[in-house]
Amino acid sequence: MTTTSEMAGNRKVFNLLELSQHRSRHDCWLLIDGKVYDVTDFLKDHPGGDDVLLFATGKDATHEFEEVGHSSSAKAMLSEFYVGDIDSTKANDIAITATPKQTTEQIQDNNNSELLIKRFQFLAPLLILGLALGVLFYQD
Ligand code: HEM
Numbered sequence: 001m002t003t004t005s006e007m008a009g010n011r012k013v014f015n016l017l018e019l020s021q022h023r024s025r026h027d028c029w030l031l032i033d034g035k036v037y038d039v040t041d042f043l044k045d046h047p048g049g050d051d052v053l054l055f056a057t058g059k060d061a062t063h064e065f066e067e068v069g070h071s072s073s074a075k076a077m078l079s080e081f082y083v084g085d086i087d088s089t090k091a092n093d094i095a096i097t098a099t100p101k102q103t104t105e106q107i108q109d110n111n112n113s114e115l116l117i118k119r120f121q122f123l124a125p126l127l128i129l130g131l132a133l134g135v136l137f138y139q140d
Pocket residue numbers: 030037039046047048049052053056061064065068069070071072073074075077078081
């Protein structure tokens with residue numbers, strides 16, 4: 001898979017891997033309706049706040065954008081931030097790049113439950129042995 005941008009005529013075409021590399025407060029791209037917008041400088045000015053934009057980055061934000069019911073002037077503003085299009089032929093990338101990153105807490109949670117299962121796997125035979133010995137002891 002190539003991560004370099006390609007030019008289609010004068011338009012810049014990005015793949016989803018490239019999109020996913022611009023997901024921070026200092027470098028934030030949005031994908032809306034197949035078009036890529038660099039909203040880094042708009043974060044502080046967005047009337048809906050910067051958090052929603054940062055949350056919508058790295059994936060297809062079309063639904064989120066439409067759901068808010070943005071005014072026509074908001075839609076007209078989009079062109080100010082337009083940087084290119086998304087390469088729709090590489091749709092498979094979506095599965096890889098649009099998966100939300102696990103938070104540290106989620107990873108911690110997963111690790112905790114794995115530890116619990118491992119402990120149980122170790123303790124289960126001991127419990128059975130203990131029960132069997134208990135039964136033998138009371139039979140005498
Ligand atoms: C380049 C992309 C965007 C632009 C230019 C933009 C622009 C605006 C503007 C001008 C407003 C003021 C209300 C209006 O005129 O409709 C607004 C409000 C808002 N936007 Fe965006 N927006 C963008 C992306 C998004 C995205 C992706 C989300 C959600 C994930 C979002 C969520 C909101 C919310 C929650 C409000 C506040 C609505 C309210 O309280 O009335 N916006 N936006």
